[in-house]
Structure formats: C-alpha cells, structure tokens
Amino acid sequence: MPGKQKRDDKQKEQTAVEDDADFGTGDSGSSITFPQQCSALRKNGYVVIKEHPCKIVEMTTSKTGKHGHAKVHLTGLDIFTQKKYEDICPSTHNMNVPIVNRQDLQVVDVAAEDGGYMSLMNDNGEIVQVRSPTGDLGGEIRKRFSKEENLSVTLVKAMGEEAVQSVKVLSP
Numbered sequence: 350m351p352g353k354q355k356r357d358d359k360q361k362e363q364t365a366v367e368d369d370a371d372f373g374t375g376d377s378g379s380s381i382t383f384p385q386q387c388s389a390l391r392k393n394g395y396v397v398i399k400e401h402p403c404k405i406v407e408m409t410t411s412k413t414g415k416h417g418h419a420k421v422h423l424t425g426l427d428i429f430t431q432k433k434y435e436d437i438c439p440s441t442h443n444m445n446v447p448i449v450n451r452q453d454l455q456v457v458d459v460a461a462e463d464g465g466y467m468s469l470m471n472d473n474g475e476i477v478q479v480r481s482p483t484g485d486l487g488g489e490i491r492k493r494f495s496k497e498e499n500l501s502v503t504l505v506k507a508m509g510e511e512a513v514q515s516v517k518v519l520s521p
Contacts, residue, residue, distance in 0.1 A: 381508045382447050387421045388440035395447050395507075398434040401427045402447035402507040410440060418442075428505060429512045447507045455519070456500040459491055467513070469502065479504060482513045490516050 382397055390396055394405050403425025411420045418439035425434050428449065438444055454469035460481055467481045467490070481487050490513075493500055499519040505512055 380448070382445040384443040385446045386440075387423075387438040387442050387444050388419075390421070390423070390444065390446070395428070395449050396423060396425055396436075397445040397447055397508070398423065398425050398436045401425075401432070401434055402429070402449065402510075403427055403434055428507060429510055450506040451514075452504045452506070453501050454504055456490065456494060456502055456516075459494045461491065463487055467502075469504065477504075479511060479513060486513065486516065493518065 388410070390405060390408065392405050392408050396403055396405055405423060405425050407422075407424035409422045411422070413419045418441050421438050421440050423436050423438065423444075425436075426432070427434065436444075452471065454471055454477065456467060457470050457476060458468040460466050463481070464483050464487070465481050466478050469477045469479060471477060481490065490500065490502065493516070501517050501519050502513045503515045505514050
C-alpha cells in the first residue's frame with residue numbers, strides 16, 4: 350500500500366499546483382513595438398533607442414565599407430522627456446519601432462497642484478484619469494482651466510507610458 354499512498358500524495362500535490370495557477374490575467378498578445386529594417390526608417394518617424402521611444406530628428410547613412418554594410422547613424426528625442434539619444438546600426442539590420450498612439454481629449458477637471466491628476470473625456474464620453482504635466486505646460490493648463498476655457502489636450506501613449514503633450518483652446 351505504500352506505493353498507492355505515494356501516488357495519491359503526488360496527485361494531491363499536482364492538483365494543488367493546478368489550483369494555484371491563475372490564467373485569468375493575460376494580454377491580447379499585442380506588442381508595444383514592431384521590427385523595421387534600419388534603412389527603411391525616416392526622419393520624423395519613431396524608433397526605440399536604448400529602450401526609449403524616440404522621434405528621429407537626424408539620420409545619416411555612411412557608405413559601405415571594405416568589410417561590411419552601410420551604417421545608419423540615428424539621433425532621436427525621447428517622446429516623453431525630450432532627452433537626446435543616439436545609435437548606429439547596419440542598414441540591413443532591424444530596429445524596434447514603438448507603436449505610438451495619439452489622442453485628442455477634452456479636459457473635464459484639473460487638480461490644483463503640480464503633478465496631480467486630470468480628468469479627460471474621449472469621443473465616446475468616457476472619462477480617463479491621467480497625470481497632469483509639470484512645468485510650463487501644466488501651469489498653462491491649470492491657468493486656462495481656472496478661467497473656464499474649453500480645453501483639449503493631446504495624449505501620447507507608447508511602450509506602457511502616457512503623457513499629455515500639448516493643449517489647445519476649443520472654440521465655443
């Protein structure tokens with residue numbers, strides 16, 4: 350009977366492991382980037398440089414050398430922090446391009462303090478909460494909102510981050 354007891358214990362252990370597994374949370378399988386050949390990238394397009402989503406501001410290509418491929422020198426600005434990043438890649442290699450989502454939303458409410466949250470309404474009437482920008486842009490939004498101006502902001506999303514990029518006054 351000891352063999353049967355071991356099998357029963359093993360079966361109970363397996364069932365406990367299966368009960369602990371949680372498959373309820375999963376993503377849709379969509380990616381935050383896609384590969385693109387370096388020679389196909391263009392100025393004012395997007396690219397991931399050193400794990401940062403960047404807008405390409407400068408791009409130069411060197412001629413093919415004695416032992417290899419033409420090289421592409423990329424200079425990009427992080428789309429959230431405006432920090433400058435550079436990279437060099439053979440023109441035939443792939444680089445990751447971030448999937449960038451831009452959306453215009455109407456401002457419903459703004460926190461009084463710098464770095465608080467804003468309530469924004471999309472075209473479907475759904476309310477979205479986002480962190481209010483700091484610095485000049487955040488100050489301008491708070492100032493205009495306190496004057497009861499009808500405002501719209503552009504929200505940019507890429508690689509799991511989101512930030513308000515600009516503000517404009519909607520005509521009444």
